[in-house]
Amino acid sequence: MKRILLAVSGMSPQIITEALYCLHCDGRDVDAIHVVTTRDGKDLLQAGLLDSGRGQFYRFCKEYGLDARQVDFSRDNMHIPLDARGRELPDIVDQDDNEALLVLCLRLARELTQGDTAVYFLVAGGRKTMSSCLSFAAQMYGRPQDRIYHVLVSPEFESHRDFWFPPREARRLELHDRQGRSFWMNTDDARVQLVSLPFLSLRRHLPGHLLAGPDTPGALMASLVREEDRGFTISLAAKTVAYGSLQVDLKPVWLALLAFFAEIRLQSAAPVPTDSRECPPWFLETGEILNRQNRIAKLYEHIAGGRKDGMSTTGISSLNADNFHSYRSRVNQALRTAFGPAGELLAIQPWGRRPNTRYGLRIEKRQVQFQEK
Numbered sequence: 545m546k547r548i549l550l551a552v553s554g555m556s557p558q559i560i561t562e563a564l565y566c567l568h569c570d571g572r573d574v575d576a577i578h579v580v581t582t583r584d585g586k587d588l589l590q591a592g593l594l595d596s597g598r599g600q601f602y603r604f605c606k607e608y609g610l611d612a613r614q615v616d617f618s619r620d621n622m623h624i625p626l627d628a629r630g631r632e633l634p635d636i637v638d639q640d641d642n643e644a645l646l647v648l649c650l651r652l653a654r655e656l657t658q659g660d661t662a663v664y665f666l667v668a669g670g671r672k673t674m675s676s677c678l679s680f681a682a683q684m685y686g687r688p689q690d691r692i693y694h695v696l697v698s699p700e701f702e703s704h705r706d707f708w709f710p711p712r713e714a715r716r717l718e719l720h721d722r723q724g725r726s727f728w729m730n731t732d733d734a735r736v737q738l739v740s741l742p743f744l745s746l747r748r749h750l751p752g753h754l755l756a757g758p759d760t761p762g763a764l765m766a767s768l769v770r771e772e773d774r775g776f777t778i779s780l781a782a783k784t785v786a787y788g789s790l791q792v793d794l795k796p797v798w799l800a801l802l803a804f805f806a807e808i809r810l811q812s813a814a815p816v817p818t819d820s821r822e823c824p825p826w827f828l829e830t831g832e833i834l835n836r837q838n839r840i841a842k843l844y845e846h847i848a849g850g851r852k853d854g855m856s857t858t859g860i861s862s863l864n865a866d867n868f869h870s871y872r873s874r875v876n877q878a879l880r881t882a883f884g885p886a887g888e889l890l891a892i893q894p895w896g897r898r899p900n901t902r903y904g905l906r907i908e909k910r911q912v913q914f915q916e917k
Contacts, residue, residue: 545689546661547574550652552678553581554670557592558708561604562695563666565709566738568608574664576616578623578656580649580678581670583632586622592708594619600708607712623648636671643761643881646677651758653681657690657747667741668695683743684750684764692741701734710734763884765790776890777913778806780847785879785890792882797860798875800844804836805892806914809905816908823895827902830865837863846916872903 549567551560560579567574581589593601594617605612624632625644633641656663665682667675682692700719701707707717714732721727747755751767766787777786783799784791794802812826828836837860844860860871872892879887889911895902905912 546576546659547572548576548578548656548661548663549574549666550578550656550663550678551580551666551668552649552670552674553579553589554585554674555588556669557585557589558600558704559666559669559695560589560593561600561708562697562736563664563668563693563738564601564604565608565736566695567664568610570738572664573610574615576621578621578652580623580625580645580652580674582636583624583634585670586619586624586632589622590619593617604709607709623652636673642673642677645674646680646761647758649677649681650684650761650764653678653685654755654758657685657687662689662691665690665692666695667692679741679743680761683746685747685755686743686745687747688745690745692743694739694741696735696737696739698733698735700729701731701736707731707734710736760881760884762880762882762887765882766884766886775911775913776907777915778803779915780843781915781917783847785882787883787886787890790883792878794875794878796844796847798871798878799847800840800860801871802875802890802892803843803847803914804840805903805905806912807839809907809912810909810914813909816906823902824904824906827895827904829900829902830868833868833903834863834865 547567549560549563551563553559560577564574564577579589591599593599601617602612604610605615625636625641625648627633627640627644633644636642636645653663653665663682663686665678665686667678669675679692682690686692701717704717704719710731714730716728716730718726719729746768749768750764753759754764754767768789775788778784778799779786780799780803783796784793785799785802786792808826808828812824814825817824840860840863863871876887876891879890881887883890889907890905892903893906895904895906
């Protein structure tokens with residue numbers, strides 16, 4: 545069985561060699577190493593671990609009698625999430641960055657858990673959101689032989705620039721306390737432990753097509769919702785939209801627009817036309833929507849608790865054709881991200897050609913619940 549270390553790493557690449565040391569002590573040397581990191585993290589990994597054959601990865605292998613050539617680890621195994629323009633992210637700083645990171649973690653987890661492998665998911669490095677994304681990926685695709693690990697290092701040695709793993713022969717290192725005063729300790733005083741974290745694998749509950757190919761995080765989560773639970777609940781008080789047991793927070797301006805269309809849908813008892821070429825009777829033209837923006841503004845005030853910070857001259861209370869389409873696009877994207885293909889059911893959909901396009905929710909009345917309080 546091929547053992548693979550899949551780690552997240554930020555500005556402290558030492559966690560890789562520390563984990564390798566612990567696995568070696570347990571008799572579980574790995575055959576391949578893959579690291580999810582950022583553009584800046586990749587530079588540190590290359591300089592610290594590889595360095596053209598002189599890095600700490602090679603020093604560790606030499607120290608403990610391992611053949612580095614037998615381990616699949618190179619710059620090609622360093623995976624960096626990309627932004628919308630295909631550029632490597634220097635850091636994870638906002639929602640879009642986090643979504644790109646999560647998609648990358650899911651893809652790698654799905655690919656590496658195929659075949660006769662055991663994947664060790666190392667969540668010790670990087671920002672907390674990086675650890676969370678990799679843990680989520682392990683829960684989605686992990687198998688009985690896979691593990692989630694965290695590395696614990698004595699505080700005095702943690703992130704020390706000269707401590708990458710306990711060497712066979714102890715060395716003295718200069719350390720500093722919280723007041724910046726220096727003192728010396730031997731490396732054999734360092735405790736490096738690999739902690740196995742329990743997790744509940746959901747892999748067996750995923751449909752076959754989600755194991756065979758990549759898909760969105762929302763699609764994965766939506767596939768786990770039981771058939772009898774499949775319906776949407778829009779809660780103004782909680783500022784959320786729920787689909788079965790899944791839930792997403794929406795910005796008040798987005799939720800106000802979605803709630804407006806949900807109200808319009810619930811006022812009609814008509815079913816969704818079976819012919820997609822037929823317009824549902826509750827769909828509205830852009831002019832009709834703009835004429836009702838007072839209701840949208842009131843919904844916003846209710847959701848925001850009376851605040852009017854989203855009600856500028858270009859905001860939700862001053863809708864025009866351009867910002868309506870912008871709001872609609874963002875609402876729909878948030879629903880797709882959260883619920884995958886199921887999010888399309890609640891999306892604000894168009895019907896017909898401009899300038900006579902109509903908009904509304906193409907969903908059965910029984911599938912939507914609306915909670916104002």
